Amino acid sequence: MTLPRDDILLQFEQVAFRYADGNTGLDGCSLDILRGSRNALLGANGSGKTTLFQHANGLLRPTSGTVRYAGQPVDYGRNGLRELRSRVGMLFQNPDRQLFSASVAEDVSFGPLNLGLDDDTVRRRVAAALAAVGLAEIGERPVHQLSFGQKKRVCIAGVLAMHPELLVLDEPKAGLDPAMQADLLAILDDLHEQGMSILLSTHDVDFAYRWADHIHIMAAGRCVASFPAGELPQRTAELAAAGLPLPSVIPLHARLAAQGLVPAEPRPRSTDALLAMLPGALQPEEKPCTIA
Structure with a gap:
């Protein structure tokens, strides 16, 4: 058994998960996420990335194996899950799965209110979270009037209002045009500079190589490789085995x-x-030089 280390924030130890229909989601998956790091999770569709993410904040519970947060096994009781979800923020690929309140401010305030925070604290958190994603002026706007990119920002704001330590994002660039992708990545870079750990999934190998500190490769429900991003040129075999191309x-x-x-x-x-x-x-x- 591997002992937890102080620099490991989130740890999966031989985690397996089988869905009710018998399909395997994870098959003995082991993976470490370090504090303060930027992590890209690569893998083909069906490799287990989303299933792994749903274990990161307790939406799913392992059939076997252990998920640890800050060195401690996850407590799947009501209070334990509330504590975990206040520290691990989850952003789904489709923001409509995450937005359900009438207005932007109401949606962002939902999490902090569920923590039992007083109204003044909630208002401060909501204002700070909306400012962090560049939406400070639209707190009263109805959610259904937002663009797809704005909805993703509101989802991030809702997560930030919980003051998490780790931000988990499932295909955050999906559905965004290049300008919106650049805006989103600028937000993530700002959050990382403030000390937040980030784990995201992507099919964009070029982006992962350029952006991440660590790269993790999923295949058939297992993490088949984890390494510093700078080592990617030496990892052609692992990329090829997972059906992934080299960064151009x-x-x-x-x-x-x-x-x-x-x-x-x-x-x-x-x-x-x-x-x-x-x-x-x-x-x-x-x-x-330019010619007049």
Whole structure:
């Protein structure tokens, strides 16, 4: 048995889960999420990512194995689950599964009110959460009038109002256009800078390589690999076994390095970083000349 470590916030130890219809959701899955880290969970549809997430805040209970939070096995009693869900915030892929109040402010206040907080504290938390996601001015707007991207922001605000330590997001970029994706990722980066741990699932391997501190690969209900994101170029076998492609920057960098156009090290984790390595590339403080 592996002893819990102080730097592990969320831990799955040989967790198995079987649905009522007999289908296997998790099959001896083990995975560690470190405090203060950004984590990307990769895997094909049906690999167990959503099932894993629903165990992270007690929506599902393992058939066998152990889920630990902050070193302690999850308590599935009423008080234990309320405590866990105040510390682990969950964002579903479809925001309509998470929004049910008439107005934005009412929806964001639901969680804090269920914690038994007084009205003044709830109002402060709601205002701060809406400000954090850039929606401070629409607290009274009906939820049904919001765009898809705004609904996702309201869901995040509802989670933030609980003051969680870990934010779990199931395919957060799904359904968002590039501008809305950039806005969402800016919010996540701000939260991480404030010390929040983040675990998200994605099919975008390029994004995972660029953004995450740690990458975890799911297949057939198991976490088949966990490693620092910088090690991804050495993990081609695990990616291929899970049906995942290499990030496009990896073969491109290898080809340019073989031709002597860029150094082999350090290895860039985005195309922007690779372009900056090319001879004559503009540095951040430089600006291209323009002709009047």
